[in-house]
Amino acid sequence: MMKCFCFYISWLSCLFFLFGACRPFAEEREADSLPPIYPDYCNVTIPPNIAPLNFLMRDDAEQVEVKLKGKKIEYTYISNNGKVQFPQTDWQEMLEREQGATIQVTVRALIGNEWVVYRPFKWEITYDTLDAYLLYNSISPDQLSDGGQWRERHIETFQERKLPGKYRFKEAKPYFSPGRYIAFATCSPDAGLSISSDDFWVLYGKNSSLYLFDKTQKELREVSDSLAGKMTRAYPVLSPDGKWLYYCEAPSFDPDSLNDWRFSLYRTAFNPRTGRCESPMDTLYEAKAKGHTVTYLSLSPDGHDLLYTLSSYGMSPDWQQEADLQRMILPGQEIDSLQVVNSDAFDGQPFWASDGRWFVFNSKRGDKLYGKPYFCYVDSAGVAHKPFLLPQRDPAWYDYMLRSMDSPILVTQPVDTGIFAVLEQQLNNENIKP
Amino acid sequence: MPDKDTIFRVFVAVVAGICGFAFFRWFYPCHLEAREQIQLLLFTPGCFVSYLEKPAWLAVYLADCLEQFFCWRNGGVLLMVLLLVAEWWLAARFLRRLVDFMHIELYALFLFAAEVIMLGQLTYPLSVVFSLSLALLGIELYMHIRTRVLSVLSGVLLVLLLYSTAGFGVYLFLLMLVLAESKQGKFRLAYWLFLAAESVVIPLGLKKLYALPGETMCLYPIESVYSLCPTVVWIVLVLGLCFVPRRRWYMSWKEQLGVWMLSFLFLYIGLGITTDFRRERLLALDKAYTDGRWSDVLRLSERLGADNRLASYYRTLALLRSGQLPDALLNYAYPAGAESFFLPWNLSDLPDRFSPGEVYYALKDWNMARYAVMRAQEKNRPDESIRLVKRLAEISRNEGDTLGLEKYQRIMERTLFYSSWAKEQTVLPDTLAGAEKNRLRDPSDFKLSLYRFVESDRRNKDAVDYLLCYCLVDRDLSTFAEVYRRWGVQFYPEIPRIYAEALLMQMLPEPKKGRRTKKTQPETFVIPEVWKKAYADYLSVKKYADKHLEALQVVYGKSYWYYYDLSEEGKR
Structure with missing residues (x-):
């Protein structure tokens, strides 16, 4: 009897988590604008020794997905609070490897029941470092x-x-x-x-x-x-x-x-x-x-x-x-x-x-x-x-x-x-x- | 069924709690509210991290969290009293461990009383209460450890932990530890010396990290000698109970009564010395003004006395805001003269921290109001103040500055109780749009600054009225007439009585004295005949003022003529 009870409880819990975790299918829409990020880091030139350019979305995004694509690396970060904070080690590695190159940044934001894909922007990484x-x-x-x-x-x-x-x-x-x-x-x-x-x-x-x-x-x-x-x-x-x-x-x-x-x-x-x-x-x-x-x-x-x-x-x-x-x-x-x-x-x-x-x-x-x-x-x-x-x-x-x-x-x-x-x-x- | 001891302890806690609650709720409520107004706690990761950058972070953080609730008059007081009762309970537990004596907890009432006395002071940080409470909690935990090695290890760790969380409280912990262990017959001198050295080395070693001087590091969060009062009371009490020999293991009812009475006497005398009911009334006045209860402002300012500059300042502003200027201007005395209309910039009393530049805000002089607030913010450093941030938001809102308003809204949305207010705010049309630009004004010269402000925005009726009334109280009739002619006339199809009286004095100077220069053209002002006749009557009876001043006062007491010629303020 006890075993049976535990079995049902386990199944019910699994179903509960399964349905709870699933969102209704979110549609994707392409926006013809740059993402509303703060600070405005769209299309900027940065030195290879700068700290991570963390930013936040001003559009009440529930979830943000950021894809960084350079010549040698490709990273994807997901944020669940509208704030994008890059890990320091990944960031440093990326800047070191992509010196003199351009990184394309694509931002997708989940707003309501819709994934909004904003126009990608670029980060140009210079060879010239900034005073520390x-x-x-x-x-x-x-x-x-x-x-x-x-x-x-x-x-x-x-x-x-x-x-x-x-x-x-x-x-x-x-x-x-x-x-x-x-x-x-x-x-x-x-x-x-x-x-x-x-x-x-x-x-x-x-x-x-x-x-x-x-x-x-x-x-x-x-x-x-x-x-x-x-x-x-x-x-x-x-x-x-x-x-x-x-x-x-x-x-x-x-x-x-x-x-x-x-x-x-x-x-x-x-x-x-x-x-x-x-x-x-x-x-x-x-x-x-x-x-x-x-x-x-x-x-x-x-x-x-x-x-x-x-x-x-x-x-x-x-x-x-x-x-x-x-x-x-x-x-x-x-x-x-x-x-x-x-x-x-x-x-x-x-x-x-x-x-x-x-x-x-x-x-x-x-x-x-x-x-x-x-x-x-x-x-x-x-x-x-x-x-x-x-x-x-x-x-x-x-x-x-x-x-x-x-x-x-x-x-x-x-x-x-x-x-x-x-x-x-x-x-x-x-x-x-x- | 709880035993007698428990019932007794609950009884003591309830009595102490009721006393504390009654004092802060009914006798001294505005001080606690003021504490809430002069600090800003944001619930953001960055703000939390900033607490970790200082010693005693937990004590300071908890204190700031608790102070948020002081905007609720009942709830805030209740929470604070609960904190004091908890501190008393921990203190009582330590005393029971130290001295095996029935009803010893009564003595801990002295600590409770000392805290109540000190919390009446705005300068006493609430974090000190948390610091002492954490030290008492630390010793309570420490006393549960029975093993020798474990107690040494936990002692070393607790000193480190207590310094980072409670700051100064670590020294109290050490003292209590030494007393408790020596009472138990554990004389571990080397261990105690090690702990003492640790408690000094840690703050001194961390002073570079925190960028604070050594003594501040050791005493944090205590800011002044007075803040040490509850600590000193506690130390004296503990040492006294430790070293004074006792013949019995229980307290007779006479002794109990004696301790009750002594602690109440201590509380009574302490409050008598430290409480500042004048400041409490000023804070109440400020609160009434902020809430827009103009009749209360007038009533409270009367209670504070006519010679109180701050009270007359608030009263004048209340008259302006309630639309009673100029009609009710002379219903009140002005012993400080025109100084009742503004406050000097270097005034170090309440307005600088609570309500800087209220006059500029009331007159819609947004630049000057913002300047006053930012100046006050600087004085309030290192703390920020929710009241000042709210005022900055209001200024941005009123002058139609969307970016500025959004900035302060974002800040206030991270507070506990101002988030909904912030969300409701939307920018208003700029009242200064169309005003002339670049009128240089020196903030230290109020009259000239106000004159220039009116000059740049002549549609501002409040500012014109305020300047006119200022000139009247200042007995500057020539400027009054000029201001009225240039900007005042447009607002009054029918001239207010008091203005008519002043203009008559300017237009028809007494020939004998000839002290008033006739600069304005009499025909510029349309004064009803009835006032001209009244002025002629006044001049005819004025010569009897020496003998019949009281009778004249009955008839002309509320007139500008009487204020100018015969009243004490006028003469002055």
Whole structure:
């Protein structure tokens, strides 16, 4: 009797699981659109040492099937929660084997009772690697907190660490100036704050001056005194050979003519031995004539390409959604408007990687509120490719982020914060507020 | 049938629980609700992992989970009281193990009382209660182990486990372990020293990983010396019971009564010293304002007194939101003058953490409101606040920013109790569409900023009224007249009484004093004859103010003329 009972129970359980596991037959439909994935990793160019490009579907997919097809490998992943998270080892193997090739990504999503097959997209894998560490300032979007918290992210994995201590520069760029000198402006853009109607708020600096810190002599020197006129100068960058100083300059700030307060881009010859500017300045971008302001400079390691942010007015365009990146090819001063790179939200704060093939920049695309680091590849022909967002283990991470990831910088080694202390000490001694 | 001991223990637990519940439910309810408002717990893997990045992750996580329920006034209090009763029960069990003495659990009431006293403070982390409870649970488990080798192994493991889950509680565990073992006659000095060394080495060794200073690592989640109060009470109690010799194995009814009374006295005095009923009333006021109960706001602000800037600020806003401005403006006193209309940015009291920039939100000044919220978020770090995120969502919704609203909706959908609210929100038409652009405004100058805001969006009646009332209370008649002429006239086919009174003062200055400049054209304003006559009457009787001020107050007390010329605020 007991045996019989167990037999029936077993059969009933099997039937229950069998029918329970089966869904009604799902039809398949081909969609004439790219999959609605976040972050937007469709048709991007990626380095061979990036962490898995995990993404999520924005279309309430119950199940997602992703097929990766390269020259040498073919993987299929299935996700049951709408989030696609690739295993690290598979991913690394794929990138290693497919360097220089293109991977086709096909996404199928089960929505309701229907499998939707989206148009496939591609990932181009370069031979050029990206610098392994990204440094950024995790800061309130109002940028008025006490400097934010610097963090260092290993881009090949998802490991991240807080850098100990607080630093006076809101961006780390000055610390990583190549060569003998560190160039910086004394006035960070938060010296004044106003709130306007169209942009969220406007940050501006007053009487900003340029300074140089001599790493060998451990000396601070004001550069502005060797430049003509009492102007507001900011965003200084020294060329890699140390012979040119690029900077932005505007008349002193007048609150009544904010819309006309624009920074032009200048270059002046610089003598690394004396630490002084030696010739009249060379205008690279005349703000008044062109009706835009130039901010946030970054010069490529070969001194050939200058990236900057172009916006309508002011010194810190972080809340101007029309702010876009531009590239100036210096020998002929040709301008590349980087259309494939820019978005309808703020794009700025560029920084070149050490090989001059990649650059990172800050963009508020997606929510128009919080800055996020995007990486862009510039190929040997000088063509910029569609940028991609720094991947996270949980692709929904950016949805829940309530701080901006400002002033991104790429470095090849983990940061030794000891080098910051020297400059910090010197600034304290000289009572100079960056 | 439960034995007498069990009945006694249940009785003590019920009495303690009722006392705790009554205090937090009826005397101090808003503090617990405020705790819920100033934190944000998302039920996402990433958020959970962020707890693992700190010491005492379990204590902190459980505390944050429990605080979610504080938005329910009854349920939240009940859950918290249950937690305190559980802590009392664990403490009582340890005391019974330590001192073989009947009804010893009564002494654990001191720990219960200390926790109730401290939980009245917003700065006392609930995670400390969990930290102590986990330490008590740890010792309870440890005491069950009989084998010597197993106890050593589990001791070593428990220290590691307790540090990572309960943080500071590990030291309490160690102390209790030493006391309990020495009471049992097990003197294992080397083992105790090893555990002590382990409990110090672990936090110091992990400080680089957590990027926290050594002392913070050791004391986590305790943030201030005051947070140590329940721990100190417990240590004193345990040491006292351990080392004070006793003649009997039971407690006489007199002694029982004495302990009851002492613990109640301790609770009473402790609450008397630490509770801040002024802040409780402010929180109640804030809650009433948030819920849109304008009459309650007016009533509660009266109770807080006219000289309380925060109360008059909320009252002025309630008048605005309920459409009673300008008519009811002078029904109330303004000892702080026009400062009742805004709060300074550096105010470190409640609004910075709870309701920053309410005035800007009420005036539909979305940029300034957003700025105030993000500034408050920064002050609230490292914690996020559900209230601030909700406000950001509301701002995005009201200004028609779909992307912004979606961002905050996604966050709130991951919370326990705000998910449905978030799903219901849809963007509204942008109220500022068509407003002039790029009016630079300095947030530190409220009046000028408001003036510029009105200048850029002259259709905003609330903002115009607020600016007009600000000028009235500030006794700035020339700006008042200018604002009324430029932007106010369009809203009023029939001029409000108080505005008419102010304009009359501006148009018809008293010839003798000549202190008001005549900038506006009298014919610009259409003032009913009845008001002009009333003003003439007022001027004729005003000269008797020295002798008949009270009589004048009866007749003109609610008029702007009286406020301007004769009231204490006006004179000031």
